[in-house]
Structure formats: C-alpha cells, structure tokens
Amino acid sequence: MNASRPPTIELLPANQPPQFYRGGAAIAELRGSVDAAEFGPEDWVASATTLFGQQAHGLSTLADGRLLRDAVAADPLGWLGAAQHDALGVNTGLLVKLLHAGQRLPVHCHPDDAFARTQLSAGCGKTEAWVVVHTDSPDRTVYLGFREDQDPQTVAGWVAEQDSAAMLDALNAITVNPGDTVFVPAGVPHAIGAGVFIVELQQPTDLSITLEWQDFLPDAAKAHLGIGYPNALRCLDHSGWSAARLAEVVHRGPGDGPRLNPLPAAANPFFRAEWLRISTQARLAPCYGVLVALSGTATLRPESGPPLPIGRGSTVVIPHGAGETIVDGEITAVYCRPPDPADVPLAE
Structure with missing residues (x-):
C-alpha cells in the first residue's frame, strides 16, 4: 500500500452485500442500472464496516483495488484529518447506505455504545438516521418507538411467541414523504415499510436485535446475535414515544435554502x-x-x-x-x- 500518495475524491460503485429481505429496485433505478438483485436492498457506500460475523462482506473497494478500510488505515491523517483522527482513531466514524425496502422490514432495534462494548465486544453501537428519497408504494409508512410504555415481560412474551401483529401494533406508524428525515436513537424499536427508499446514516457497525425474526431470519440465534434474548432485550427502549417526543426526531420536508x-x-x-x-x-x-x-x-x-x-x-x-x-x-x-x-x- 502506498501511503505517500495523497487520497482524493472518487466515485464508488454499487456495493450490495446479500441481505435477508427483498428490495433494491429503486437503488438500481437511481444508479441507472438494468440489474436489480432481488435481495440487494442495501448499498453500503464508503463502507469500512463488515456484515456482523463476516470478514469482508460489506467493505467498499476503491478504484485502485484497495479496500477503503485499508486505505484509511494506511493514511489516516490524509483520509480523516488530524482532529477526527484524534477524536475517533483510525475510524471513518460513519456508514452510509442506500436502502430500498422491497418488503416491510422486521421490528428490530440496535444497541447503544455501552451495550455494544460490554455485551458484544464491539467498538460502538448503532444510532442511525433516515433521509427519505422516494416512496413507490401507497403505504409510505415507517414505524418508530412504542406508542405507550411497555412492560419488559410483555415484550419478551411477544418475542417468544413471535407475535408480529402485537409488536407492530404497539409501534407508532408514521407516514413519510420524500424530503422527510427520521433520527433513530439506539434502543428504539423500529421498522421500515415496503416501498420506502432512504439514504441512511449510521454509526459504522452492523448490530441488530431482531424482535420479529420468524419469516425473516433462519433462526432466533441470528436475531439476538448469539447472546440470548433475555440479555439482548436489555438494550431495548421500552418507553412510550408521544407525538411531542416524535416531533423531536421526525423532520418534515427539506425546507427552503441551498x-x-x-x-x-x-x-x-x-x-x-x-x-x-x-x-x-x-x-x-x-x-x-x-x-x-x-x-x-x-x-x-x-x-x-x-x-x-x-x-x-x-x-x-x-x-x-x-x-x-x-x-x-x-x-x-x-x-x-x-x-x-x-x-x-x-x-x-
């Protein structure tokens, strides 16, 4: 690797590691591609992050054949600058995705930094945000936060019984339009409805606790990341999200200005x-x-x-x-x- 050559801006090709849910047609259309993988709903842009448990899947490759992760490691000051390097180390601090849901995503949540470090030996948790680009379904719905405070035992029962209807009904259903943004703190249960196409910003990790795994994942072990639901559900935000609280994280329209x-x-x-x-x-x-x-x-x-x-x-x-x-x-x-x-x- 040549760390003496200063890095410069460059175009990135599509990077769509296989996922368990359908989607990706809107990504192909945006990029002008004739091919849309049935299970390619996520395009990981400028990714130095791998899929959970994988060694290479998910990593972005630069034009010269190097992995972005390796290029940053070889020249962290050139890629990140001194201030970011001092604050975050050799870490881009960001994963961006294009995400097009061809079907509704399951109800899930993500751990925060403390839980990720102590329970999953990960460097950070996964707070994320969605910038809505397009919707190609009349059901322009995302789901965020429980409508009312939930008893942890009740939620654990829904998960044990895989009561999808109860889980989804307990969440706030939010209609979104292009230009809307949604900030999703770690721990908050959420799902994305079919037809919603977003640019997603997130912390650079792939940690999801999937409450609704049946008909999505092959088994519960993948859903709780191997730590068991009694432990995994400790990262879940069981509190109610009122309209006022939702208004703090849901921004309507891009507004005016360049x-x-x-x-x-x-x-x-x-x-x-x-x-x-x-x-x-x-x-x-x-x-x-x-x-x-x-x-x-x-x-x-x-x-x-x-x-x-x-x-x-x-x-x-x-x-x-x-x-x-x-x-x-x-x-x-x-x-x-x-x-x-x-x-x-x-x-x-």
Whole structure:
C-alpha cells in the first residue's frame, strides 16, 4: 500500500452485500442500472464496516483495488484529518447506505455504545438516521418507538411467541414523504415499510436485535446475535414515544435554502447530514465525507486532485486531504459526514 500518495475524491460503485429481505429496485433505478438483485436492498457506500460475523462482506473497494478500510488505515491523517483522527482513531466514524425496502422490514432495534462494548465486544453501537428519497408504494409508512410504555415481560412474551401483529401494533406508524428525515436513537424499536427508499446514516457497525425474526431470519440465534434474548432485550427502549417526543426526531420536508441540516441536535455526536440543492456553486470545507447525488449534474473540484464529474446516482467518498471542494453545477444531493470532533464524547 502506498501511503505517500495523497487520497482524493472518487466515485464508488454499487456495493450490495446479500441481505435477508427483498428490495433494491429503486437503488438500481437511481444508479441507472438494468440489474436489480432481488435481495440487494442495501448499498453500503464508503463502507469500512463488515456484515456482523463476516470478514469482508460489506467493505467498499476503491478504484485502485484497495479496500477503503485499508486505505484509511494506511493514511489516516490524509483520509480523516488530524482532529477526527484524534477524536475517533483510525475510524471513518460513519456508514452510509442506500436502502430500498422491497418488503416491510422486521421490528428490530440496535444497541447503544455501552451495550455494544460490554455485551458484544464491539467498538460502538448503532444510532442511525433516515433521509427519505422516494416512496413507490401507497403505504409510505415507517414505524418508530412504542406508542405507550411497555412492560419488559410483555415484550419478551411477544418475542417468544413471535407475535408480529402485537409488536407492530404497539409501534407508532408514521407516514413519510420524500424530503422527510427520521433520527433513530439506539434502543428504539423500529421498522421500515415496503416501498420506502432512504439514504441512511449510521454509526459504522452492523448490530441488530431482531424482535420479529420468524419469516425473516433462519433462526432466533441470528436475531439476538448469539447472546440470548433475555440479555439482548436489555438494550431495548421500552418507553412510550408521544407525538411531542416524535416531533423531536421526525423532520418534515427539506425546507427552503441551498444547504440545510435536516437532523436534530441529538444527532450531532453521531453524524452530520446536509441537503444540498446547488444551482450554481457551493464550497465544502475539508472533511471526510460521503456525497449521494439524487438529481442534476455537477463537477467536484477539490483543492488537491483532479476534478470529478458527477450526476444522478453518483456516490462519492471525499477524503479530508482533498482540501476544500467546490461543487460546481446544478445538483441535489445528500452530504453525509461523521460527527464534528468537538461533539464526540470522551471515552469512558
């Protein structure tokens, strides 16, 4: 590996590790591909993360054949910058996905950092956020948080009996439209309805506690990540999510303006997102980032490295070492970044 060559921005091809649920047609359409894998509902963009229990599945490959994970390890300052490296170590701090649900996802949740470290020997948990790009079904529904406080024993009974109807009925059903965003803290039970297409930002791990595993996963062991449901369900948020509480994490529409932050302040320690609706030109400060182009065309002109033309369906990784990058053109995109190092909590 050549760490002396400074990293620069580059286009990333589709990276769709096989999943247990159907979907992916909207990803193929966005990217202009004629092929849509039936079980390719997730495109892992700029991924230095593997599927749970896997050695390589999920990792992104750069144009020169190197894994992004290895390139970052070889030149962490060039890719991440000194401040992010000091705060997070050799870690991109972010996984971005294109996710198109061809069927409703099961009810599930994700552990927080403390649970992931103590119970799963993982570096972090999985807080996430959804930027809704498109819906291709009349049922434009996502599910988030219990409507009322739930007794842990009641929930454990639903899981033991695989009572899907009870689990789904207990959640808040939320109708979403393109431009909406949903912040999903770790522990909160959730599901995504069929036909919803999102750009997902998340902490860089693949940890899911699947409450509703029957007809989705081959067995319960995969659903509780091998630690048993009595232990796994300790990470679940059993509290009720009122309309007022939901309003703190669900943002309606992208709003007006060329650059908008669609996520609540609670997301700041985990990741950052911007809607970019550029009509002429915008400047991106030096930072590790991932850009997903949704419409239009533009040229990215980094301070260091060659210009890169992009258009609808382009996914781009931007290293800190590229310096200030000018977005020159007319384009709509989602720009994703890891947390500001100043917002990263100190390790315990």
